[in-house]
Amino acid sequence: MTTPAFSTPGPPRRSRWRAWRSASLRFSLAYGTMFALSSILFMSFMWWGTIGFLERQVETAINADARGLAERWVMGGLPTLALTIEDRLEQNLDDDAIYLVIDPQGNYLTGNVSAWPSKVEHTDRWYNLPDTRAGLRGMAQLHGYNLPGTAQTHTEGQLDSGYRLLVGRDVRARGILRHLLTDSLLWAWVMVTLLAISGAVLVHRIFRRMVKTVARTTSAIAHGDLSRRMPLVGNGDEMDQVAEAINEMLDRIVRLMDGVRQVSNAIAHDLRTPIARARTQLEDAALHASTPDELRGAIDRAVGDLDNVTAVFEALLRIAQIEAGARRSAFMTFDLVPVLRDVADLYEAVAEEHGIVLALDLPARLFFYGDRSLVQQAVANMLDNAIKFSPPGGTVYLRAHLREVAPGRLAGPTGEGMLDLSVSDEGIGMSEADMARATERFFRAEKARHTPGSGLGLSMVRAIVQLHGGQMHLSSHAPGLTVSLALPVAASALTEAEEDLSSSAHISGMTQTSPLPHQHDTNSSVE
Amino acid sequence: MHILVVEDDPTVLSFVAKGLKEAGHLVEMTDNGKDGLFMAVSEKFDLIILDRMLPGGIDGVRLLETIRAQNNTTPVLLLSALADVDDRVQGLKAGGDDYVTKPFAFSELLARVEALGRRGRTESAPQTKLEVADLEIDLLSRTVRRGGQRIDLQPREFRLLEYLARHAGQVVTRTMLLEGVWDYHFDPQTNVIDVHVSRLRQKVDKPFGAPLIHTIRNAGYMLRAE
Numbered sequence: 001m002t003t004p005a006f007s008t009p010g011p012p013r014r015s016r017w018r019a020w021r022s023a024s025l026r027f028s029l030a031y032g033t034m035f036a037l038s039s040i041l042f043m044s045f046m047w048w049g050t051i052g053f054l055e056r057q058v059e060t061a062i063n064a065d066a067r068g069l070a071e072r073w074v075m076g077g078l079p080t081l082a083l084t085i086e087d088r089l090e091q092n093l094d095d096d097a098i099y100l101v102i103d104p105q106g107n108y109l110t111g112n113v114s115a116w117p118s119k120v121e122h123t124d125r126w127y128n129l130p131d132t133r134a135g136l137r138g139m140a141q142l143h144g145y146n147l148p149g150t151a152q153t154h155t156e157g158q159l160d161s162g163y164r165l166l167v168g169r170d171v172r173a174r175g176i177l178r179h180l181l182t183d184s185l186l187w188a189w190v191m192v193t194l195l196a197i198s199g200a201v202l203v204h205r206i207f208r209r210m211v212k213t214v215a216r217t218t219s220a221i222a223h224g225d226l227s228r229r230m231p232l233v234g235n236g237d238e239m240d241q242v243a244e245a246i247n248e249m250l251d252r253i254v255r256l257m258d259g260v261r262q263v264s265n266a267i268a269h270d271l272r273t274p275i276a277r278a279r280t281q282l283e284d285a286a287l288h289a290s291t292p293d294e295l296r297g298a299i300d301r302a303v304g305d306l307d308n309v310t311a312v313f314e315a316l317l318r319i320a321q322i323e324a325g326a327r328r329s330a331f332m333t334f335d336l337v338p339v340l341r342d343v344a345d346l347y348e349a350v351a352e353e354h355g356i357v358l359a360l361d362l363p364a365r366l367f368f369y370g371d372r373s374l375v376q377q378a379v380a381n382m383l384d385n386a387i388k389f390s391p392p393g394g395t396v397y398l399r400a401h402l403r404e405v406a407p408g409r410l411a412g413p414t415g416e417g418m419l420d421l422s423v424s425d426e427g428i429g430m431s432e433a434d435m436a437r438a439t440e441r442f443f444r445a446e447k448a449r450h451t452p453g454s455g456l457g458l459s460m461v462r463a464i465v466q467l468h469g470g471q472m473h474l475s476s477h478a479p480g481l482t483v484s485l486a487l488p489v490a491a492s493a494l495t496e497a498e499e500d501l502s503s504s505a506h507i508s509g510m511t512q513t514s515p516l517p518h519q520h521d522t523n524s525s526v527e
Numbered sequence: 528m529h530i531l532v533v534e535d536d537p538t539v540l541s542f543v544a545k546g547l548k549e550a551g552h553l554v555e556m557t558d559n560g561k562d563g564l565f566m567a568v569s570e571k572f573d574l575i576i577l578d579r580m581l582p583g584g585i586d587g588v589r590l591l592e593t594i595r596a597q598n599n600t601t602p603v604l605l606l607s608a609l610a611d612v613d614d615r616v617q618g619l620k621a622g623g624d625d626y627v628t629k630p631f632a633f634s635e636l637l638a639r640v641e642a643l644g645r646r647g648r649t650e651s652a653p654q655t656k657l658e659v660a661d662l663e664i665d666l667l668s669r670t671v672r673r674g675g676q677r678i679d680l681q682p683r684e685f686r687l688l689e690y691l692a693r694h695a696g697q698v699v700t701r702t703m704l705l706e707g708v709w710d711y712h713f714d715p716q717t718n719v720i721d722v723h724v725s726r727l728r729q730k731v732d733k734p735f736g737a738p739l740i741h742t743i744r745n746a747g748y749m750l751r752a753e
């Protein structure tokens with residue numbers, strides 16, 4: 001070690017630390033280590049299993065052999081036993097069997113071993129001894145047995161005849177097999193470990209690339225490049241899902257920021273005008289008013305202008321607040337029909353005064369999950385617009401019903417349903433280009449310039465609809481304009497409505513073919 | 528009425544106090560929550576006008592909760608720049624009786640002050656009948672008579688007239704009507720309330736010559752005899 005550890009300059013040390021802190025490195029290392037460890041465990045288990053099996057097999061064979069020979073001994077004494085052993089040796093193709101029978105004095109009687117091995121002293125345990133047969137050295141697994149006393153032997157009535165039997169197997173082949181197995185398992189483990197390491201490296205790379213794309217995109221955005229998006233592979237895997245979720249979030253952020261920018265532009269443009277007017281009036285009055293009445297008049301007009309400013313300001317704040325997705329706390333399930341009738345009731349008087357008929361087309365019940373007062377406001381804004389732009393003698397329609405996805409069915413495959421709510425007028429309508437811009441804050445169509453209003457009504461409707469997860473759509477009503485809202489409806493409301501649907505279809509019997517008969521019953525026009 | 532105004536903005540405070548004095552009320556004022564709490568618990572007021580954001584460690588809602596915890600039922604009108612629905616709900620839940628957001632028209636504030644002051648006096652006896660000059664409103668059978676002659680009203684018209692009659696002799700603003708009769712808490716763009724009131728006039732005033740429903744310029748409406 002030439003350089004002392006303490007004098008090492010900072011950066012490399014830190015970078016080493018940074019490498020250790022890398023989640024992907026830790027992850028892949030853990031993966032590799034676990035793979036290697038589990039393969040060691042697995043292979044050891046296999047090794048022990050195989051070797052143990054071989055050993056047990058030899059032991060079982062020797063035991064069975066010895067039992068058979070003992071039976072022969074009991075049946076026919078030494079001659080039968082010798083014959084059997086010779087038979088067995090002849091049939092032993094592998095030439096690995098070892099037999100020996102000795103008399104109580106230790107003299108050789110029969111078998112293919114010349115003398116009883118001196119190490120085999122007990123008859124209740126296994127011995128592994130080297131042996132030399134036919135000039136080859138090998139290992140033998142041996143077991144000694146006491147042969148029981150029989151009628152043929154001279155020691156009558158005795159359990160132990162004193163004769164002993166040695167049975168064994170040459171297990172040289174097993175040793176070779178064990179070596180072979182150990183070698184191949186070791187090699188396999190080396191291979192597996194190499195695979196684990198390369199897998200770990202691969203995982204590390206993939207992980208790092210995944211994190212790097214996210215990090216690069218988000219940091220670009222954090223530095224102000226809001227147009228950046230996560231790249232999509234296009235196969236819809238988890239990476240793509242994450243990317244899509246992030247992109248969706250970014251889109252929403254951009255939309256919100258656009259909204260903020262629009263609001264500030266709008267404030268600069270549309271609020272300055274009335275403020276300037278009020279200021280001019282007050283200044284003019286202060287300088288030129290000669291009578292108290294003139295002064296009061298100017299002040300009243302200025303106050304009116306400022307009230308207007310406040311109203312616009314409040315509407316803007318409210319839209320921004322709704323668009324930011326606050327106020328979800330007031331969501332609850334309620335019947336939409338009385339709410340709509342209420343708003344219609346409020347505006348019906350205004351409509352009548354303008355010589356306009358307000359026609360309602362509503363079902364008997366319509367359960368909806370949302371913010372009641374916001375829905376009221378949205379419908380009020382729509383009716384307000386419709387009445388404002390309708391000529392005398394015209395009709396304004398307020399319609400609401402559940403959308404049928406299939407005959408007699410209101411719920412889609414995933415249990416959700418849609419509610420269609422629309423307000424149509426027979427007024428001047430809007431050009432296609434204006435329709436596209438109608439929901440922009442402060443946007444007012446050329447033809448609508450002379451009517452009172454701030455150009456915030458539809459922006460607010462759209463914000464409210466979006467808060468409820470719905471969509472707003474403008475279309476031509478020839479003549480006039482239709483503002484339609486599509487709002488998602490809770491599944492519980494649908495089942496109830498479907499029950500209504502089926503029961504009313506049942507009651508009305510065969511004459512009624514319409515899938516929504518009650519809709520026509522309640523079709524009323526308020527005059 | 529004996530009114531306490533707790534408000535930290537000196538312009539608003541003197542404006543409100545001046546207006547209330549002109550309307551014939553006895554006004555006491557303070558510009559911080561600590562003094563406000565002290566005055567509210569040591570003196571008996573008919574009404575407290577309370578700003579929500581106050582210096583002095585005790586904000587309006589805390590002050591309100593404290594006096595309500597002491598069983599002080601003095602009507603409290605919250606006056607605040609916090610105009611969110613959630614803020615209003617929070618203020619009313621803390622024990623406020625009404626909520627006016629800044630900027631406000633003084634006529635609106637005065638109308639609400641007088642409505643609150645009167646409610647405090649007559650809340651004890653449940654009424655079954657309202658009478659203004661020769662107009663009689665039977666709240667049980669929900670019928671209206673004027674000079675002995677029956678007037679047919681739609682349910683909504685009846686509630687509008689009932690609201691005006693309950694506040695007879697007081698200014699009732701359009702916002703108050705929208706909140707009290709329709710339970711709407713937003714500002715419609717058109718003058719819907721004016722239309723409804725004029726329809727009511729057609730039925731209640733027109734056939735009888737002498738008007739009862741009066742328009743108060745820059746403020747709202749008032750139901751009164753003469």
